[in-house]
Amino acid sequence: MTPIQEFLENLKQTPRHIRESAMRNGKAPETDRERSQSTLHNLFLHMQSVRTDRRSLRFAYTFGLGLILTASFVVLTITGILLMVYYKPGVELAYNSVKDIHFVVPAGRFIRNIHRWSAHLMVLAVFLHMARVFYTGSYKRPREFNWLIGLALLVFTLGLSFTGYLLPWDQLAYWAVTIGANIASSPREVTDAIGITAWFDPGGFQKQLLLGANYVGQESLIRFYVLHVAVLPLLISAFMGLHFWRVRKDGGLSRDESKPAPPARIGDRDLEVFAPTKTYGLMAVVRGRTPVVGRSPEGSVSSWPNLMWAELAAFMFTIAVTLVLSYFFDAPLKEMANPAIPENPAKAPWYFLGLQELVSYSAFMGGVGIPSIVLIGLGLIPYLDRDPRGVGIWFGGPAGRRTFWQSLAYGLTSVIALLAVTVNFGWLRTWFPTIPQIAIIILNPATVIVAMFSAWSLWVLRRTGSIRMSAVALFTCFLAGFVVLTAMGSIFRGPNWHFYWWPSQWPTH
Amino acid sequence: MPDSPKRRDFLGLTALWGVVIAMGTALAGVMRLPKPAVQPGPLRVFKLGDPAQFAVGSTTRVETGGFFLFREEQGFHAISSVCTHLGCVVAHNEGEGFACPCHGSRFSTDGSVIGGPAPAALPWLEIVLSPDGQLQVNAESAVPKGSRFKV
Numbered sequence: 022m023t024p025i026q027e028f029l030e031n032l033k034q035t036p037r038h039i040r041e042s043a044m045r046n047g048k049a050p051e052t053d054r055e056r057s058q059s060t061l062h063n064l065f066l067h068m069q070s071v072r073t074d075r076r077s078l079r080f081a082y083t084f085g086l087g088l089i090l091t092a093s094f095v096v097l098t099i100t101g102i103l104l105m106v107y108y109k110p111g112v113e114l115a116y117n118s119v120k121d122i123h124f125v126v127p128a129g130r131f132i133r134n135i136h137r138w139s140a141h142l143m144v145l146a147v148f149l150h151m152a153r154v155f156y157t158g159s160y161k162r163p164r165e166f167n168w169l170i171g172l173a174l175l176v177f178t179l180g181l182s183f184t185g186y187l188l189p190w191d192q193l194a195y196w197a198v199t200i201g202a203n204i205a206s207s208p209r210e211v212t213d214a215i216g217i218t219a220w221f222d223p224g225g226f227q228k229q230l231l232l233g234a235n236y237v238g239q240e241s242l243i244r245f246y247v248l249h250v251a252v253l254p255l256l257i258s259a260f261m262g263l264h265f266w267r268v269r270k271d272g273g274l275s276r277d278e279s280k281p282a283p284p285a286r287i288g289d290r291d292l293e294v295f296a297p298t299k300t301y302g303l304m305a306v307v308r309g310r311t312p313v314v315g316r317s318p319e320g321s322v323s324s325w326p327n328l329m330w331a332e333l334a335a336f337m338f339t340i341a342v343t344l345v346l347s348y349f350f351d352a353p354l355k356e357m358a359n360p361a362i363p364e365n366p367a368k369a370p371w372y373f374l375g376l377q378e379l380v381s382y383s384a385f386m387g388g389v390g391i392p393s394i395v396l397i398g399l400g401l402i403p404y405l406d407r408d409p410r411g412v413g414i415w416f417g418g419p420a421g422r423r424t425f426w427q428s429l430a431y432g433l434t435s436v437i438a439l440l441a442v443t444v445n446f447g448w449l450r451t452w453f454p455t456i457p458q459i460a461i462i463i464l465n466p467a468t469v470i471v472a473m474f475s476a477w478s479l480w481v482l483r484r485t486g487s488i489r490m491s492a493v494a495l496f497t498c499f500l501a502g503f504v505v506l507t508a509m510g511s512i513f514r515g516p517n518w519h520f521y522w523w524p525s526q527w528p529t530h
Numbered sequence: 531m532p533d534s535p536k537r538r539d540f541l542g543l544t545a546l547w548g549v550v551i552a553m554g555t556a557l558a559g560v561m562r563l564p565k566p567a568v569q570p571g572p573l574r575v576f577k578l579g580d581p582a583q584f585a586v587g588s589t590t591r592v593e594t595g596g597f598f599l600f601r602e603e604q605g606f607h608a609i610s611s612v613c614t615h616l617g618c619v620v621a622h623n624e625g626e627g628f629a630c631p632c633h634g635s636r637f638s639t640d641g642s643v644i645g646g647p648a649p650a651a652l653p654w655l656e657i658v659l660s661p662d663g664q665l666q667v668n669a670e671s672a673v674p675k676g677s678r679f680k681v
Contacts (some may be wrong), residue, residue: 196618200632203616210649226565235569244564361593363618365631381633381647384615450645458649465647518634518646 056323066329068265070273072321073328076413077274082157086150088335093143094261095336096343097181100136101250108188110246112239115190116357123354134347140182142343144372147178148503155402155496156425158412158489159275165403167267170260172400177257179372184249186370190242195358196367198237198245202228204380204388211385214459237360277413365516374510375503381518382448382465391467395499402496406488421493424481428494432501435473439466440509444520474498574669581606581665581681589622595669597655598622605678608655608667609641615648628652640675651675 022030031038045062057071076082107126109118122129151171154160160168183201187194206228212218218225233240268274355364369377379387411417416425443466449456477498482491515521516528535543576595584590584601591598596619597608611620611628618632627644628637635646642651653672657679660666665681 196632199618200616207616213649229566229569230564233564233566235571238571240566240570361596361619363631365621367618367632377633380616383647384649387647388616447645450643454644461647461649517629517631 050325053323056325059325060323066325068269069324069328070269071324073324074273074276074321076276076320078322078327078331082413083274084149084153085331085335085338086146086153088332089146089339090143090150091261092336092339093139093146093343094257096139096340097136097143098254100132100139101254103132104136105250110188110243112190112242112358115188115242119189119191119354123351130351131347134350134352135343137352138346138350139339139343140185141370142339143178144182147175148372151175151399152496152500156416156421156493157275157414158417160403160406161275161409161412162403162407164267164271164275167264167271168403169400170264170267172396173260174257174264176396177253177260181249181253181257182370182372184245184253187242187245188249189354190358191355192358192364192367193353193355193369195237195360196363197369198232198241200367200369200380202232202237202241204384205231207384207388210383210458210462214457214462275413279410366514366518368510368514371507371511374514375506378506378510378514379467382443382467383462385462386465386467390462391471394471398495402492406492408487408489411489416493417489420485420487421490424485424490424493425497428477428481428497429501431477431494432474432498433505435477435498436470436502436505439469439473440505470502474502576667576669577660578665578667580663581659584665589624591622592667595667597667597669599665599667602678605680606657606665607678608657610653610655610669610672612652613648614643614650614652615646620652642675 050056050059060066060069060071104122107118107122107129109115119133122133124130154168154171183197187198187201206224208227209218209222209224212221212224229235231241231244233244368374376387376392379391381387383390411421416422448466449461449464474495478491478495481494482488485491512524513520513522515524515526521527574595576592578584578590578592578599584599584606586601586603588601589598590601591611596612597610599606599608609628611622612618613620613630613632613635615630615633615635618630620628620630620635620637622628625639627639628641630636630646630648633647635648636644637648637652638644640651641654643649654675654677656668656671656673658666658668659679659681665679
């Protein structure tokens, strides 16, 4: 071969060589060893284990919710960066720049719609994911701490949603900032009632920190912008990394360890078992000669390609859903912010309407007190329920299923009954107009709901003698309460937050 | 003294805590930044013109100021239109009082709470006559309920 021939041959082969050098595992894997290497030798895949338990791939166990969350976050990051190209965070400019994105920017409306719909999908999925993890007992040892990280992710997701819908600076945005900032300052309700605001004013401090001024204006918008595009995305990314890492380190997805994995199907290529042949003891990973991993290798399949297909499917599903919704339904943009007149009724997006309903009883209890109680309660669940049984089984078995249905019925009826009383007969102030504010802070429909739920959960604890059952009862009640209050706020509340069966009954003016 | 720490441990711990304290102090110093030293904001004192232009029995909504101005036989009074619950702007219904569109708080004609979640009455605002003879309302300064301004 002459030098010139060699040169030409190398030139011809260059694309293939670049591909081979870029992928540490050049070709499509054929044996189990190569399949495991394609996981291990890839930066993006090495977070996953080489083998995946068959039960972790069952759709009816996870519904792919964690993956849907990840996928929607990726979509949100990409579309968010695109929107930042045109968005201008100024009170005079923001509204018109969003209008430009909607009507003038090429594909701007579509990108904004995708951003909005994947945000809604993410909020919905974060609630469903939490319910899935709870009802399958997946928060139990050794996964307690990952449950806490998940709660932080829930808070960040809601924070991102809240800061996000403020940015267009339309009527929804302006009044949401006003209400949000006043909820932050609502501890004043308590400090005022006991008369110590002059010395101790955490509410005022929080409000000042959020708004950067005494009123809602440019300082506030830029603060929420920074939170939305920098602080919260960085925090949520870091916590997502931690969350995934803990999923791996805590032994993968939870499953029922008391039973062996289902046997592999006959004729499945994965039947060939990946049995560790080298001595892991040499790497000082474990004592003894064989690792504990792969106790039942016949129950697992190689992650490449089985897990990859599942993950791709979840990503495709997320993207398909957001694209279809974005094509047919436009993200709303109300009139430009008008500090003189709020909309009537002024409603938050659906996921905050339950809170808005609670806030309409007491600002402090509904906006700060109850959410804190719920978060602390959720965080304590894995530390109070230490019973290792029932992990990986929906509701922990038939008894849990029964408790779930009973608690759902109890939660729905009690909250609906209480709301019916409130709507028809009013509350303490209607009956005793001069009642002091502190009495309403302590005793209002929101606190009564929490008391009713706690009583039910304690009763279940006494009856069944199982902390897990009482946790299922409490969680289900709060889920029912969340659904009822959200429906109440979104459908049945009209102008002046009065009760109407249907928006067509709203008075015209 | 069997329990006394070794000199090396002591020095190590001192260094460790020194680092912790230094980092904490630095963090506290940095976190001073988001707390504004001055409170930017528009002037909340409003001149409303010649008192004579307000007819007896009239109600005037001052949108920019966030209050209602009432002229009655006994004199002028101004009631804030910012809901004490979460800061929405209340609407005034003649003879009934005030209603908040956001969370359903209701106030009587003198601003006291008669329903809903509002924790306090709508404040009455200070009215003076400015040196150039105009009616002037200070939206930052509350006066006791029932105090009226006579020209």
